[in-house]
Amino acid sequence: MDYFNAFWFGGLVCALIQILLDKTKLMPGRVMVLLVCSGALLSAVGVYRPLVDFAGAGASVPLIGFGHVLWEGMKKAIEEDGILGLFTGGFTACAAGVSSALIFSYLASLFFRPKMKK
Template structure:
Protein backbone atom coordinates (compact mmCIF):
# COMPACT_ATOMS: atom_id res chain seq x y z
CA UNK A 1 0.00 0.00 0.00
CA UNK A 2 2.93 2.35 0.69
CA UNK A 3 4.11 1.96 -2.90
CA UNK A 4 0.67 2.79 -4.26
CA UNK A 5 0.34 5.86 -2.04
CA UNK A 6 3.80 7.09 -3.06
CA UNK A 7 3.02 6.48 -6.73
CA UNK A 8 -0.32 8.28 -6.61
CA UNK A 9 0.94 11.29 -4.62
CA UNK A 10 4.11 11.64 -6.72
CA UNK A 11 2.03 11.32 -9.88
CA UNK A 12 -0.41 13.98 -8.71
CA UNK A 13 2.46 16.36 -7.94
CA UNK A 14 3.96 15.73 -11.37
CA UNK A 15 0.57 16.11 -13.07
CA UNK A 16 -0.04 19.43 -11.29
CA UNK A 17 3.37 20.68 -12.40
CA UNK A 18 2.74 19.57 -15.98
CA UNK A 19 -0.60 21.39 -16.01
CA UNK A 20 1.15 24.47 -14.63
CA UNK A 21 3.75 24.27 -17.40
CA UNK A 22 1.14 23.73 -20.11
CA UNK A 23 -1.42 26.32 -19.01
CA UNK A 24 0.82 29.21 -17.99
CA UNK A 25 3.67 31.09 -19.58
CA UNK A 26 6.03 30.20 -16.75
CA UNK A 27 9.38 28.86 -17.89
CA UNK A 28 10.45 25.46 -16.51
CA UNK A 29 13.24 26.96 -14.40
CA UNK A 30 10.81 29.24 -12.64
CA UNK A 31 8.42 26.38 -11.97
CA UNK A 32 11.29 24.38 -10.45
CA UNK A 33 12.22 27.30 -8.19
CA UNK A 34 8.55 27.65 -7.27
CA UNK A 35 8.46 23.98 -6.23
CA UNK A 36 11.58 24.25 -4.08
CA UNK A 37 10.30 27.42 -2.41
CA UNK A 38 6.88 25.83 -1.84
CA UNK A 39 8.52 22.83 -0.17
CA UNK A 40 10.51 25.17 2.08
CA UNK A 41 7.45 27.19 3.05
CA UNK A 42 5.39 24.06 3.73
CA UNK A 43 8.25 22.77 5.90
CA UNK A 44 8.37 26.08 7.78
CA UNK A 45 4.62 25.93 8.41
CA UNK A 46 4.90 22.36 9.70
CA UNK A 47 2.65 20.99 6.95
CA UNK A 48 5.21 19.07 4.94
CA UNK A 49 6.31 16.54 7.57
CA UNK A 50 2.84 14.99 8.09
CA UNK A 51 2.33 15.04 4.32
CA UNK A 52 5.66 13.27 3.82
CA UNK A 53 4.80 10.64 6.45
CA UNK A 54 1.58 9.90 4.58
CA UNK A 55 3.02 9.95 1.05
CA UNK A 56 6.51 8.54 1.67
CA UNK A 57 8.77 8.78 -1.36
CA UNK A 58 5.96 10.32 -3.38
CA UNK A 59 6.51 13.49 -1.37
CA UNK A 60 10.22 13.29 -0.54
CA UNK A 61 11.60 12.68 -4.03
CA UNK A 62 10.09 15.57 -6.07
CA UNK A 63 11.45 19.10 -5.82
CA UNK A 64 9.01 19.87 -3.02
CA UNK A 65 10.98 17.40 -0.91
CA UNK A 66 14.25 19.09 -1.86
CA UNK A 67 12.89 22.41 -0.62
CA UNK A 68 11.87 20.77 2.63
CA UNK A 69 15.35 19.22 3.02
CA UNK A 70 16.88 22.68 2.56
CA UNK A 71 14.54 24.12 5.19
CA UNK A 72 15.28 21.34 7.69
CA UNK A 73 19.03 21.82 7.19
CA UNK A 74 18.82 25.57 7.70
CA UNK A 75 16.63 25.13 10.78
CA UNK A 76 19.04 22.66 12.39
CA UNK A 77 22.12 24.73 11.54
CA UNK A 78 20.58 27.93 12.93
CA UNK A 79 19.73 26.11 16.16
CA UNK A 80 23.31 24.81 16.40
CA UNK A 81 25.43 27.69 15.02
CA UNK A 82 23.19 30.73 15.19
CA UNK A 83 22.90 33.25 12.36
CA UNK A 84 25.76 31.78 10.31
CA UNK A 85 23.81 28.50 10.15
CA UNK A 86 21.33 30.15 7.80
CA UNK A 87 24.06 30.23 5.18
CA UNK A 88 25.51 26.75 5.70
CA UNK A 89 22.54 24.58 6.69
CA UNK A 90 21.07 24.10 3.25
CA UNK A 91 24.42 23.07 1.80
CA UNK A 92 25.16 20.46 4.43
CA UNK A 93 21.64 18.99 4.33
CA UNK A 94 21.50 18.65 0.56
CA UNK A 95 25.12 17.82 -0.20
CA UNK A 96 24.60 14.06 -0.47
CA UNK A 97 21.67 14.34 -2.87
CA UNK A 98 23.39 16.88 -5.08
CA UNK A 99 26.62 14.88 -5.11
CA UNK A 100 24.75 11.69 -6.03
CA UNK A 101 22.97 13.46 -8.90
CA UNK A 102 26.27 14.76 -10.25
CA UNK A 103 28.05 11.40 -9.93
CA UNK A 104 25.23 9.38 -11.50
CA UNK A 105 24.87 11.94 -14.28
CA UNK A 106 28.58 11.66 -14.98
CA UNK A 107 28.38 7.85 -15.04
CA UNK A 108 25.38 8.01 -17.37
CA UNK A 109 27.39 10.17 -19.77
CA UNK A 110 29.84 7.28 -20.14
CA UNK A 111 27.11 4.67 -20.65
CA UNK A 112 25.09 6.68 -23.16
CA UNK A 113 26.20 8.93 -25.98
CA UNK A 114 25.63 12.51 -24.83
CA UNK A 115 25.02 15.16 -27.46
CA UNK A 116 23.67 18.68 -27.64
CA UNK A 117 20.08 19.23 -28.78
CA UNK A 118 19.68 20.85 -32.18
Protein backbone atom coordinates in the same frame (compact mmCIF):
# COMPACT_ATOMS: atom_id res chain seq x y z
CA MET B 1 0.12 0.72 1.32
CA ASP B 2 3.27 2.86 1.58
CA TYR B 3 4.08 2.28 -2.08
CA PHE B 4 0.53 3.14 -3.12
CA ASN B 5 0.54 6.40 -1.15
CA ALA B 6 3.92 7.37 -2.58
CA PHE B 7 2.72 6.59 -6.10
CA TRP B 8 -0.54 8.52 -6.04
CA PHE B 9 0.82 11.53 -4.14
CA GLY B 10 3.94 11.83 -6.32
CA GLY B 11 1.81 11.37 -9.43
CA LEU B 12 -0.61 14.04 -8.27
CA VAL B 13 2.22 16.52 -7.68
CA CYS B 14 3.70 15.80 -11.10
CA ALA B 15 0.31 16.03 -12.83
CA LEU B 16 -0.46 19.38 -11.19
CA ILE B 17 2.91 20.75 -12.23
CA GLN B 18 2.41 19.52 -15.79
CA ILE B 19 -0.97 21.27 -15.90
CA LEU B 20 0.70 24.44 -14.58
CA LEU B 21 3.32 24.25 -17.34
CA ASP B 22 0.72 23.60 -20.05
CA LYS B 23 -1.86 26.19 -19.02
CA THR B 24 0.40 29.12 -18.09
CA LYS B 25 3.23 30.94 -19.78
CA LEU B 26 5.63 30.20 -16.92
CA MET B 27 9.00 28.96 -18.06
CA PRO B 28 10.20 25.62 -16.63
CA GLY B 29 13.02 27.29 -14.70
CA ARG B 30 10.58 29.55 -12.90
CA VAL B 31 8.32 26.62 -12.09
CA MET B 32 11.29 24.76 -10.60
CA VAL B 33 12.15 27.75 -8.41
CA LEU B 34 8.49 27.98 -7.42
CA LEU B 35 8.50 24.31 -6.40
CA VAL B 36 11.63 24.60 -4.26
CA CYS B 37 10.39 27.76 -2.57
CA SER B 38 6.95 26.18 -2.03
CA GLY B 39 8.53 23.15 -0.39
CA ALA B 40 10.55 25.34 1.94
CA LEU B 41 7.56 27.52 2.78
CA LEU B 42 5.23 24.57 3.40
CA SER B 43 7.89 23.04 5.65
CA ALA B 44 8.32 26.30 7.55
CA VAL B 45 4.62 26.45 8.41
CA GLY B 46 4.58 22.76 9.35
CA VAL B 47 2.42 21.43 6.52
CA TYR B 48 4.93 19.42 4.49
CA ARG B 49 6.39 17.15 7.22
CA PRO B 50 3.06 15.27 7.68
CA LEU B 51 2.89 14.80 3.89
CA VAL B 52 6.40 13.33 3.85
CA ASP B 53 5.47 11.03 6.73
CA PHE B 54 2.33 9.94 4.85
CA ALA B 55 3.60 9.65 1.27
CA GLY B 56 7.31 8.96 1.82
CA ALA B 57 9.24 9.14 -1.45
CA GLY B 58 6.16 10.44 -3.25
CA ALA B 59 6.56 13.66 -1.30
CA SER B 60 10.32 13.79 -0.85
CA VAL B 61 11.54 12.91 -4.34
CA PRO B 62 9.78 15.58 -6.46
CA LEU B 63 11.43 18.98 -6.59
CA ILE B 64 9.11 20.33 -3.93
CA GLY B 65 10.81 17.84 -1.59
CA PHE B 66 14.15 19.52 -2.27
CA GLY B 67 12.83 22.71 -0.69
CA HIS B 68 11.70 20.64 2.28
CA VAL B 69 15.20 19.15 2.66
CA LEU B 70 16.76 22.61 2.51
CA TRP B 71 14.41 23.92 5.21
CA GLU B 72 14.95 20.92 7.49
CA GLY B 73 18.73 21.29 7.15
CA MET B 74 18.62 25.00 7.89
CA LYS B 75 16.36 24.50 10.90
CA LYS B 76 18.67 21.85 12.37
CA ALA B 77 21.81 23.89 11.71
CA ILE B 78 20.31 27.04 13.25
CA GLU B 79 19.51 25.07 16.41
CA GLU B 80 23.10 23.78 16.57
CA ASP B 81 25.20 26.67 15.23
CA GLY B 82 23.00 29.74 15.62
CA ILE B 83 22.72 32.29 12.84
CA LEU B 84 25.62 30.71 10.92
CA GLY B 85 23.39 27.66 10.37
CA LEU B 86 21.17 29.84 8.19
CA PHE B 87 23.94 29.85 5.59
CA THR B 88 25.35 26.33 6.03
CA GLY B 89 22.39 24.11 6.90
CA GLY B 90 20.80 23.85 3.48
CA PHE B 91 24.08 22.93 1.81
CA THR B 92 24.86 20.29 4.41
CA ALA B 93 21.41 18.73 4.14
CA CYS B 94 21.40 18.41 0.37
CA ALA B 95 25.09 17.68 -0.23
CA ALA B 96 24.72 13.90 -0.59
CA GLY B 97 21.84 14.17 -3.06
CA VAL B 98 23.44 16.83 -5.22
CA SER B 99 26.83 15.08 -5.20
CA SER B 100 25.36 11.72 -6.18
CA ALA B 101 23.34 13.36 -8.99
CA LEU B 102 26.50 14.95 -10.37
CA ILE B 103 28.58 11.78 -10.09
CA PHE B 104 25.97 9.45 -11.59
CA SER B 105 25.12 11.85 -14.43
CA TYR B 106 28.82 12.13 -15.26
CA LEU B 107 29.18 8.34 -15.26
CA ALA B 108 26.08 8.00 -17.43
CA SER B 109 27.51 10.51 -19.91
CA LEU B 110 30.68 8.41 -20.19
CA PHE B 111 28.70 5.24 -20.77
CA PHE B 112 26.08 6.53 -23.21
CA ARG B 113 28.14 9.13 -25.11
CA PRO B 114 25.54 11.90 -25.44
CA LYS B 115 25.41 14.01 -28.59
CA MET B 116 23.98 17.44 -29.30
CA LYS B 117 20.63 17.56 -31.11
CA LYS B 118 20.65 18.91 -34.63
